[in-house]
Amino acid sequence: MPERLGPPRDTPLFERVTLIGLGLIGSSIARAARHLNLARTIVAVDASEAVVERVKELGIADEATTDVVAGVRDADLVILCVPVGVCGTVAEAMRSGLKPGCIVSDVGSVKASVIAQVQPHLPEGVSFVPAHPVAGTEHSGPDAGFVTLFHNRWCILTPPDGTDEAAVARVRAFWEAMGSNVEVMSAQHHDLVLAITSHVPHLIAYNIVGTAADLETVTQGEVIKFSAGGFRDFTRIAASDPTMWRDVFLHNREAVLEMLGRLNEDIALLARAIRWGEGDKLFDLFTRTRAIRRGIISSGQETPEPDFGRRREDKA
Numbered sequence: 001m002p003e004r005l006g007p008p009r010d011t012p013l014f015e016r017v018t019l020i021g022l023g024l025i026g027s028s029i030a031r032a033a034r035h036l037n038l039a040r041t042i043v044a045v046d047a048s049e050a051v052v053e054r055v056k057e058l059g060i061a062d063e064a065t066t067d068v069v070a071g072v073r074d075a076d077l078v079i080l081c082v083p084v085g086v087c088g089t090v091a092e093a094m095r096s097g098l099k100p101g102c103i104v105s106d107v108g109s110v111k112a113s114v115i116a117q118v119q120p121h122l123p124e125g126v127s128f129v130p131a132h133p134v135a136g137t138e139h140s141g142p143d144a145g146f147v148t149l150f151h152n153r154w155c156i157l158t159p160p161d162g163t164d165e166a167a168v169a170r171v172r173a174f175w176e177a178m179g180s181n182v183e184v185m186s187a188q189h190h191d192l193v194l195a196i197t198s199h200v201p202h203l204i205a206y207n208i209v210g211t212a213a214d215l216e217t218v219t220q221g222e223v224i225k226f227s228a229g230g231f232r233d234f235t236r237i238a239a240s241d242p243t244m245w246r247d248v249f250l251h252n253r254e255a256v257l258e259m260l261g262r263l264n265e266d267i268a269l270l271a272r273a274i275r276w277g278e279g280d281k282l283f284d285l286f287t288r289t290r291a292i293r294r295g296i297i298s299s300g301q302e303t304p305e306p307d308f309g310r311r312r313e314d315k316a
């Protein structure tokens with residue numbers, strides 16, 4: 001078992017936790033909740049029969065079904081772990097099964113749109129505490145999850161004004177038990193910050209890999225053959241799930257376009273510095289960005305070595 005997670009709790013935090021969507025994130029929560037005894041019963045719901053069968057084979061949940069109403073019945077905590085574009089549809093579909101006092105949460109990479117989609121479907125007496133674990137990989141599906149995914153990573157909660165404080169505290173306790181550092185902010189602020197720290201970097205990766213592949217003078221073979229440099233890191237990000245990322249961009253449109261505007265201005269300045277041989281401008285920028293990377297490493301949020309080995313060892 002991984003050393004960095006704490007021991008299992010003596011008593012579970014929740015009686016019955018239902019996870020909807022058992023991909024990378026949902027299956028990692030299932031593994032961590034099981035390992036740490038955060039729920040007496042873990043229920044898995046997924047629209048895909050194949051995923052439900054795989055969850056049963058892996059034994060990472062106590063019950064697994066495609067029936068969302070049956071799956072959420074009697075749950076104390078329901079976490080939507082589906083692409084952000086279907087959160088509203090899932091909320092509407094599960095509504096009749098939710099019991100009063102249930103807490104609904106999610107893990108979506110975008111927050112304002114998810115709140116707008118989900119909240120109208122929740123009955124009186126059900127609290128919604130939106131969450132975003134800022135932790136993941138380019139892999140998806142139930143086999144991609146691992147027990148330590150959230151350890152020493154941030155989880156951002158964006159409860160709308162008026163959300164029951166006790167519900168927020170229980171969701172915070174759940175993420176802290178999985179090793180996350182929890183921060184609370186508004187959904188709008190979250191979406192702006194994540195646009196520049198996560199969404200636009202993914203767009204740049206998709207773009208650069210797409211452009212390189214399209215270049216007539218560079219064959220596909222050469223792109224792969226010479227990808228040992230910086231390009232290789234972009235190909236990892238650009239391998240991320242197409243459905244998930246399509247939804248992220250369509251549901252955080254304004255913030256992403258705002259940040260792309262800023263980025264275009266700065267790229268024009270860099271192009272100008274290169275054209276006019278302004279080496280000091282390039283050097284100053286690269287010095288500042290190197291300090292940012294070193295700050296991330298010394299804060300313990302990233303290992304200096306490539307991630308792949310560590311994540312494989314962490315799998316459980």
Ligand SMILES: NC(=O)C1=CN([C@@H]2O[C@H](COP(=O)(O)OP(=O)(O)OC[C@H]3O[C@@H](n4cnc5c(N)ncnc54)[C@H](O)[C@@H]3O)[C@@H](O)[C@H]2O)C=CC1
Binds near residue numbers: 051082109244248
């Ligand atoms: N992949 C990542 O690195 C991170 C993803 N997230 C967020 O987590 C959520 C899930 O992402 P992943 O786990 O990576 O996706 P995934 O693609 O690995 O899993 C999604 C699962 O949802 C199921 N699903 C899709 N539509 C459904 C529906 N209508 N009803 C029930 N199940 C349905 C799929 O069958 C699949 O098993 C997304 O909202 C994403 O923005 C958050 C942090 C990191």
Ligand SMILES: O=C(O)C(=O)Cc1ccc(O)cc1
Binds near residue numbers: 137138
């Ligand atoms: O794989 C990577 O480098 C990621 O950036 C993972 C990731 C993807 C989406 C999120 O909302 C949070 C984290």
